[in-house]
Amino acid sequence: xxxxLGLALxxxxxxxxxxxxxxxxxxxxxxxxxxxxxxxxxxxAPFEFQNQDKQYVGIDIDLLKAISEDQDFKYExxxxxxxxAVAALESNQTDAVIAGMSITPERQKKYDFSEPxxxxxxxxxxSASSDAIKSYQDLAGKKVAVKxxxxxxxxxxxxxxxxxxxxxxxxxxxxxxxxxxxxxSVACFEDYPVMGYGIAQGNGLKMVTDMEKGSxxxxxxxxxxxxxxxxxxxxxxxxxxxxxxxxEILDKYISAK
Numbered sequence: 002x003x004x005x006l007g008l009a010l011x012x013x014x015x016x017x018x019x020x021x022x023x024x025x026x027x028x029x030x031x032x033x034x035x036x037x038x039x040x041x042x043x044x045x046a047p048f049e050f051q052n053q054d055k056q057y058v059g060i061d062i063d064l065l066k067a068i069s070e071d072q073d074f075k076y077e078x079x080x081x082x083x084x085x086a087v088a089a090l091e092s093n094q095t096d097a098v099i100a101g102m103s104i105t106p107e108r109q110k111k112y113d114f115s116e117p118x119x120x121x122x123x124x125x126x127x128s129a130s131s132d133a134i135k136s137y138q139d140l141a142g143k144k145v146a147v148k149x150x151x152x153x154x155x156x157x158x159x160x161x162x163x164x165x166x167x168x169x170x171x172x173x174x175x176x177x178x179x180x181x182x183x184x185x186s187v188a189c190f191e192d193y194p195v196m197g198y199g200i201a202q203g204n205g206l207k208m209v210t211d212m213e214k215g216s217x218x219x220x221x222x223x224x225x226x227x228x229x230x231x232x233x234x235x236x237x238x239x240x241x242x243x244x245x246x247x248x249e250i251l252d253k254y255i256s257a258k
Contacts (some may be wrong), residue, residue: 037076037230039065040086042100044173047198047254048119048218049080049100061099063250064118065220068237074230082172083150096227097234101192103152103216113224115234117217119251122193123156124213126206128181134188135209140166146177146186152215153190178204194255 041049041061049059057080069076081089083102089095090112103121104114127134134140137160145166147154154170161168169186171177174195180186182205191199193212200206220234241247 035075037074037097037227038079038095039076039097039099040079040081040089040095041098042083042086043080044175045083045101045195046174046202047194060119060250060254061101063253064238064241064247065099067241067246067250068234071237071240072233074233083148084172087150090221090223093223097220097222097230099220101151101195101218102221103155104219105155105216108221111224112221113226113228113231114219114221115231116238117219118238118247119194119218120215121152121218122212122215123153123190124193124196124208125188125190125210126181126196126200126208127188128184129205129207131187137164137210140164140188142166143188144169144186146171146180146189148172148174148177148191151195152192156213156215157190174199175204178206181206198254 041057044050045059047059048061049057052058057078062078065076065078079086079089079095083100086095086098086100090098101119101121102108102114104117108114125134125137134143141164143166145157145161146169147157149170149172154168157168169180171180174191177186177189177191178199181189188209189206192215196206196208200208220231222228222231238247241250
């Protein structure tokens with residue numbers, strides 16, 4: 002009888018140990034297999050856009066890839082457009098947004114941002130064939146195009162009453178540029194690196210003002226959520242700046258000339 006009881010106790014202990022080990026492996030496996038959903042814009046070159054092979058590329062896309070490799074995490078990229086990306090974040094349909102998103106005091110009330118990964122600015126542009134608009138004073142009584150949610154839109158909103166112009170909003174940069182080229186709007190405000198890249202690619206516009214200082218771009222999550230992802234992004238950003246990968250990505254899309 003004692004032998005039977007002893008054997009039973011050994012078996013119970015063995016099962017308990019196996020269960021404990023199995024539980025730990027399951028938790029580790031779950032953490033390792035987590036895939037983050039990260040939303041982005043669709044047309045905000047050179048930060049995100051489609052190349053000739055219909056693949057999404059750009060500064061944001063390459064930075065995210067380099068940081069994920071450095072920090073060993075997996076993600077699914079979801080190009081939704083800026084407004085839809087932010088809506089998806091707020092409805093918990095995505096874990097984070099990287100979309101040339103300016104870090105502003107208003108947004109910091111709702112989102113937690115990474116360390117800034119790019120310092121931007123704002124410029125005004127007109128049709129390449131136009132000589133009528135050369136300064137903000139020339140905008141009085143006229144329509145001016147902006148892209149919703151951009152630093153350019155924020156700046157234009159801050160001066161529209163002073164210079165008495167009307168704003169027309171667009172969800173995509175190409176639509177905004179077309180509105181200026183057709184003459185419906187006399188000018189547009191855009192983030193400097195985006196406009197510079199667009200002009201280099203032949204978008205039919207030209208800059209007519211010096212760059213105004215703008216906000217920095219950041220990787221965003223909902224306030225108090227996905228802190229582990231935010232920590233990984235910050236750590237990876239620091240590492241790729243130190244090893245030169247960050248500057249390599251910028252040089253790939255923005256000429257120093």
